[in-house]
Amino acid sequence: MTLPQSLPPRWGLTVPLPGLTIDRHRFIVERLPDLGYTDVWSAEGGGTDAFTPLAATAAWSPSLRIGTGIVPVHTRGPAVLAQTAATLAQLAPGRLLLGIGASVPAHVTDINGIPFDEPFKRTRDVLRFVTRALRGEHVSGDFDTFSITGYQLPHPPADPVKVILGALRPGMLKLGFTEGDGAITNLLFPEDVPKVLDAVGPQPPGKELVVKVFVCPTEDTEYARRATRPFLAWILNREPYRKFHEWLGHGELLRESHELWAAGDPEGAQKALPDEVVDGLFISGSPEECRERILRYHRPGVTTIQLYVSLPPEVFVSRARLLDTLTRLGPAAG
Template identity: 85%
Template sequence: MPLDDSGSRLRWGVTLPLPGLPLGAHRFVVEALPGLGYGDVWTAEGGGTDAFTPLAATAAWSDSLRIATGIVPVHTRGPAVLAQTAATLAQLAPGRVLLGLGASVPAHVTDINGIPFDEPYKRTRDVLRFVTRALRGEYVAGDFDTFSIAGYRLPEPPAAPVKVILGALRPGMLRLGFTEGDGAITNLLFPQDVPKVLAAVGPQPPGKELVVKVFVCPTEDRVYARRAARPFLAWILNREPYRKFHEWLGHGELLRDSHERWAAGDREGAQRALPDEVVDALFVSGSPEECRERILSYHLPGVTTVQLYVSATREILASPAALLDTLARLGPGA
């Protein structure tokens, strides 16, 4: 298994629940993951499954996997509720909880929750500061830039530390994650973009995390994979945070046609305007072995964890054996 620059092994994680498989049917997957070399189960939260319920189920089904959110929006839950939830999970999985927080996008905050997407950087910074102090058992009170706390202390702070990292796309949030948190998680970038992210992070103190989330559609039917990926990629790449992210990375011209069509209300045209090279790079496809080789291209010194989002094809979901075989061929034990 690959090593990072400190000699530590690269961690591998899988995002659950897998699309097309009900959460209650995931126990066999969770129980198999350690034997396949995976160390983490990750969740995300947007308009579907919440971030915490799958982690509670994972903690009940496994006594070894780390459970991690990647990410929970900072606007949609109060700071104390976030601290309480992380501390409660830590009772189920002591020393194995990683809380990933982030600004998310207005579509997940305002459009479906009716909450203003105000000052995302400051809100993320303030929630990070509150949650890290609360999880250490400190009494927290006073005014933050985006909220005020009359006074709060966790009745039972975690005995083992809970890491708190930030979803981060550009230098300000990346540096915040590493200076005031335990690191950052980034996604939807090309392998050749990783050095720019690492340069923005700067020297990484021991114990900090840089997680790269990689989207994977393990099928050799490239036409199917591109057709499945385009709606999601057109939607997410035309959200302002990701548009600015790719402009910073230097891909503005590559995506300009898609951006212009999206702004004009032509959603189908925005999908078609995404170059095949973008779709193939940001949503990896091919045989599991081909996908694994491309996943490993993200592993540069400083990257501590690869988080896989696996788009489960019909063939993969045909049987438990097929699903586990694909995860085995994709992952660290291959």
Template identity: 80%
Template sequence: MPSSDRSPLAQPNWGVTLPLPGITIGHHQHIVERLPDIGYSDVWTAEGGGTDAFTPLAATAAWSPTLRLGTGIVPVFTRGPAVIAQTAATLAQLAPGRLLLGLGSSVPAHVSDINGIPFEEPFKRTRDVLRFVTRALRGEYIADEFETFSITGYRLPHPPTEPAKVILGALRPNMLRLAFGEGDGAITNLLFPEDVPKILQAVGPQPVGKEFVVKVFVCPTEDKYYARANARPFLAWILNREPYRKFHEWLGNGEVLREVHEAWEAADPAGSQKALPDEVVDGLFISGSPEECREQIMRYHLPGVTSIQLFVSLPPDAFYSQETVLDVLRRLGPAAL
């Protein structure tokens, strides 16, 4: 196990992904304002499903003076490098010292299929955008030839007065090493707790101050039929994206997912969902009572993990009121430990 700047028993940061599925962002203010009271330190976003990565964080900055703001992730293909830098700088002005800018390649379905942008050289593009944005956020003047784009001359007029961390969505060794070598750390997801040590071994010793964020998918209900039916379409779709397929092959999970991939390749998405073993569904999209879910979430609390990001898919009975939602989040999170 690689060394870490945190002791083995140190409490990680806990975060919630916004918007919570089923609640539009405009109805989150009370929830966000209460998150620090129930032990959460972070709010995270993901770009997809009809929501961009930055707007919910801008709202969060207005609603909370303390929560850290993390993007997990902003695709490096769908915005120009300078647009990413200036958007991040603007958000950092709203929340000085609280921004974790997560960048990543995303998947062709988000880049090409719905944006019409070629998905080419994802590692190189991510590396180049990381290098450009890191320099821009430091206030440097940049006129340079990167391998995947050229910048004729750019400087942020108002770089962040307090540093913003730039981390990468990373699944396999090359991206992980880039994330910790040139960035401020990594965010990873859709893995079993027993896979985390392999990720950390690929990283090697973590320098002080680096972030390692693990995103955990949770459906807090004891109705296993509902939870599995809720999770299967998403898992069958995402596990058949090339980056995640290669990720799980590297982790050693290729054989257990073989029939899932074969059905997908045969243009049978329903068959791909059906082929997902229950233990895979239950392991990658945790379910059970909030207390049972929390026990499983804590299996990701390993040395080197600095933050746990929850993607919480609430069951229908949790939408009775915002206080009901908050109670579920409280029972899932660190306040209940």
């Protein structure tokens, strides 16, 4: 059973916005529901942790849904993940999505000193543990990648917490929908969404498919390319994303960048990224043009569009300018 085609997507904003520390976001979060946004999302890699921004959001807004997209499964123990989610759920009952995933070695091994071992199995095991723990079950026994002597949450969430997986290719996508509450995917072109949906297969009601879309709302195309190309070259040359785009059929498009990166030439790898890749994976243009392109990601089965918005410097001149930009990008603009 697929989701109804008429079902409108939820719209989420990733916080903190680049260039703005989380303590300066309250005025944004408080206004988001008026602008049509339904969610606030956060992520965890090499900068801000995923949970503190969501705790602040829960305190600042009584209505916004909050989600992690994603928390790496290697860098926090299974019980720590469960208890952190359960605590956050007390602040936002019925409004929390816990997004977990394998992440990339750069965020697991390079900066945390933790081996990036068996990412699929580790993600599956953490999903199984956390799902059971959040239901209040006593969990004990051996998993493939860890063993639990015995753990039970003293205060499991009264309202269910959805657990979704960061997923790129079919194995993780199917795991998210068979054993979890769905998946979150990102860094793909709008025309790639049907292939992801095909890999997911039939979606029972209540399952989530979140698509994270990267946006730089400026009409200065050269600025947008300079600002976003280094990140894209870095992330697209991580093995999970390289394999993702090979599966999507973009291997030849990215071949030169991959070869230069492997040869130890990151600057050359950046320059070798075709403009069509930079412009396609990190949308730029006027807010209205960006919004039109964002809407191309909404296909039947996509339940949430999560925006990662990198604002140009001129937008930060005033709160009014910033809110106006988010308004023109968002769902209420239509």
